[in-house]
Amino acid sequence: MSKRVFLIVLDSVGIGEAPDAADFGDVGSHTVYAASTDEHFYMPHMQKLGFFAIDGNRVHERHEWAKKQITPAGAVMRMQESSRGKDTTIGHWEIAGIISPKAMPTFPNGFPKDLIHSLESETGRKVLCNMPYSGTEVIEKYGKEHMETGNIIVYTSADSVLQIAAHEDIIPVEELYKICETARRLCQGPYAVGRVIARPFIGTPGHFTRTSRRHDFSLTPPRDTMLDNIKNAGQDVLAVGKINDIFAGKGVTKMTRTEDNEDGINKTLAYMDEDFHGLCFINLVDFDMKYGHRNDVPGYAAALSYFDKRLPEIMAKLRPEDILMITADHGCDPSTPSTDHSREYTPLVIAGEPVLPDTNLGTRPTFADIGTTICDYLKVPQKLDGTSFLKNILK
Template structure:
């Protein structure tokens, strides 16, 4: 019974791509920045050859001279963009010719006017903003007026924050669906995100009731191909949200990297045939966007400490793949995502020996590899690494 466990370490980029200057990301290297923290330690992935990937000659350890024990490669993003949606879509086979729209100056008046008309509520903020700062700065006014806090970021997102005692969760979700239905075509943002919060000023606190409403993937993905052939496609973390449920047969949301790893191990111990696709978001959400180098390093160290447990639970026909979707260098001035290469590592009993596959042309090679393992020809541009 064949299974693939594909883990995305959200935002763990490994160095600037040749076009990084177009994205104002010259010099970005997320993994290198984290490695300079005293809290960084990844001996288990290092032992498999993770730091032998092309472009990692900055890594000081002697293992760079050894042959990798796993299959490793440096992945190039062929799509235009550097966000979660575009990155995951390309892993699954979609190369996007233009980035999803972003709104550095806020959303156009006509969009917000229509949104207010349909929800019956006014709008506050309408700027790129930190999610914790925006409720601190606008939370009291929101409670006084009943207006919704609408904000964005460097990503293609339309975020709506509301206090749970003023706007019940289901009502906030309904407002998000209204926005999702409105935002298509030219203004087809990657995600509409519900950002509920609780508490009293100035100690407002976001809750775990976040919910993402993603734009539908525009083309066929490896998820569609797998599920249409009767294989299981399990999403862990925000995978179901990123793909708007398309091609997913089962999913579970998670609140942390720790929970994501626990749910993955639980699925490893169950019977199924197909793909378990996991997103571990803490690197990006908690540390990259907040320029927390030590926090980022600790999170990578934690994953490496749990990695032997993941490998131990692999069965005879299981493959374990590790990759990322973009960068988010915590050491630069920017708090945005960064245009970087990403790592790829594949291990499991069906991989008899390690090999360094150099630099690949597209993240879609990962999707093609998954499909090839299940003997399904990919209906997209991408070359199998098997």
């Protein structure tokens, strides 16, 4: 029977400040706890797997259901990021076995004039903004001028990103993607941001809305990840959501994009019905994009509760040799003044028939242990940065 691993990244679902949180301005951050301050937060199925038995993970005392003593049905641990960053690209690369000792460049004062000049020259469109901004606020401020002039809205954040926003009626999405491809080509060397992101939007001034046709143009990983190792071994690597974008398509054998968490879960369930041997790698982005960055505590709580509600459907489709892993790539505490990612521990919950229940491995020193363990389970040769914990979680 084929072995399959389903690795779900709950984008930004951190579980408490990392030891070096002060270096990133994130002391006191705890994304899950912040979401749990909302009265409607409810994750009983994740609790049964051991989610709240993970060191440092906690919920607000109002939740009586979370106080119930249970024997976890899965194996759990918390992961400490070793890379010098707290963004999506570095987090996912580390999960896949590459530790990044050097942070990717950020531009707190906007991008240099020579880069902007090159972008304007090659695209034929002038640039608006060129400053760090919230994605929703930047289109409210510059959207009207963009519609009147056709100039592109270029902005960044505390992360290593160059984002380009454009109204779909002014610049068709395919043209926006080509503009971003140009920006990706220009953003090399000292300007090598982790991602160039297309941010299409619709609507009228005062009523703009970003659409689901966002597209990330990432740097190519500097060396082979677990995805390459699995693919090179003749096995399958199925990518759901922005996984294909994060790895610049490298190591992926089949992919599907998603509109939101609901769509991502539905497409994961569809892949679970397929016969394949290898990895299905899923990113559920709503936690981060829709709620963390917008400091929306109730929204974040609702998104976590929704995932938990759908979890039994995922569990029901696991085959005898399947393993399910649920983790995160960084934090994004929606209760802090910052709207940026937060440097936090991340959870790892592992379930499936092969998994030893009621197992807590404490704290692992790097996300890269995940990729190494997956390759170990699939019997795939690898030279990744992590250490396998497979023997500690199997029955």
